[in-house]
Amino acid sequence: MQRRTLDVVRCPTCLAGSLVPVEAVSDRTVSFGPVHCVGCHARFPVAEGVVDLGAPPAPKAGLGKLVQAPWLARGWERYLRQPFNSALALAAAPLTGAAAAVKGLRPGQQERELIAVLAALAKPVDGPIVDLGCGSGQLLAALSREHKDRWLVGVDSAASMLDEAVGTMREYALTADFLRAAVPPLPFLDRSLAGVVALGLLSFIRDPVVLFAELARTIKPRGLLVLDTIAWHRKAPQTRAGLTAHPVDAVATGLTEHGFIRVESQALGGIQLFTAERP
Numbered sequence: 001m002q003r004r005t006l007d008v009v010r011c012p013t014c015l016a017g018s019l020v021p022v023e024a025v026s027d028r029t030v031s032f033g034p035v036h037c038v039g040c041h042a043r044f045p046v047a048e049g050v051v052d053l054g055a056p057p058a059p060k061a062g063l064g065k066l067v068q069a070p071w072l073a074r075g076w077e078r079y080l081r082q083p084f085n086s087a088l089a090l091a092a093a094p095l096t097g098a099a100a101a102v103k104g105l106r107p108g109q110q111e112r113e114l115i116a117v118l119a120a121l122a123k124p125v126d127g128p129i130v131d132l133g134c135g136s137g138q139l140l141a142a143l144s145r146e147h148k149d150r151w152l153v154g155v156d157s158a159a160s161m162l163d164e165a166v167g168t169m170r171e172y173a174l175t176a177d178f179l180r181a182a183v184p185p186l187p188f189l190d191r192s193l194a195g196v197v198a199l200g201l202l203s204f205i206r207d208p209v210v211l212f213a214e215l216a217r218t219i220k221p222r223g224l225l226v227l228d229t230i231a232w233h234r235k236a237p238q239t240r241a242g243l244t245a246h247p248v249d250a251v252a253t254g255l256t257e258h259g260f261i262r263v264e265s266q267a268l269g270g271i272q273l274f275t276a277e278r279p
């Protein structure tokens with residue numbers, strides 16, 4: 001964890017001060033903790049550079065529980081996220097069966113989404129780009145390869161996913177900082193982020209309004225947002241097995257109502273990819 005990233009983290013206890021290492025260290029990075037809040041002195045452990053801000057216990061059932069499983073971390077981004085999303089979009093397909101996942105798989109969709117994300121983030125804005133729900137770090141690795149000098153931060157609630165993400169970055173000699181936290185709220189100070197990418201996150205959130213408000217609070221003026229959701233074109237949200245499909249129109253309206261500008265979206269198979277900016 002780079003010290004500059006600790007400078008933009010908001011303490012989850014007092015919702016104010018940023019974090020500093022408890023021990024005075026001169027290094028620009030912090031590999032092991034703890035760190036504490038400059039305001040309320042709450043302490044948070046650091047291991048392998050990952051700052052643990054705490055996350056509520058995993059749900060006892062559904063996909064929320066499944067994504068915490070260590071065995072899933074290695075294959076989630078590469079093989080499983082897309083078929084799960086597609087299966088939900090198909091609505092008629094039960095999420096619990098492997099057959100449904102295979103049926104929903106659309107080869108090439110994930111690659112197209114990645115190209116669109118990289119294009120959306122091509123505009124340089126000073127500050128960290130945060131991958132919310134970074135999972136096993138595949139997107140961060142791609143961003144780091146494409147934009148070598150970008151300041152990248154991954155956030156996820158699953159420790160097993162973060163272990164995998166740290167390993168992925170190390171394996172390819174790439175750099176990103178990682179925080180363990182459940183979102184929303186976002187563990188960052190107001191107007192501190194150059195951009196946020198959240199792929200696959202919205203499906204795990206029942207009430208997206210809280211997330212939109214947090215994105216509006218934390219992204220800097222002219223900062224960027226890339227967000228995807230299941231391409232669900234009915235009027236009401238639908239929840240299955242812990243995943244929620246939000247109406248595409250409601251997502252667009254929600255972003256606009258929270259002050260985002262240049263809200264645009266494109267359909268990529270079963271996924272709707274939104275890009276937006278802060279004014």
Ligand SMILES: [Zn+2]
Pocket residue numbers: 011012013014015016017037038039040041042
């Ligand atoms: Zn504090």
